[in-house]
Amino acid sequence: FAPAKGNKYAASGFPSVSNAVADGDSTEIEIEVAIATYFVRGALSTLKEFHNFFS
Numbered sequence: 001f002a003p004a005k006g007n008k009y010a011a012s013g014f015p016s017v018s019n020a021v022a023d024g025d026s027t028e029i030e031i032e033v034a035i036a037t038y039f040v041r042g043a044l045s046t047l048k049e050f051h052n053f054f055s
Contacts (some may be wrong), residue, residue, distance in 0.1 A: 013034055015033075016032045016035070016036075017032045017033060017036055018027070019032075020032045
């Protein structure tokens, strides 16, 4: 969580995506969503194999 450009007081789960949407830049939105998707999928693959994590 981090602050977005437009609101320094509230935390945002995906501030880079929120900022891209607020700016209205479709290319930047696609890039930021792709980056977030990459990391979420990486976390998901780790969690799917959690039983093998400590083996």
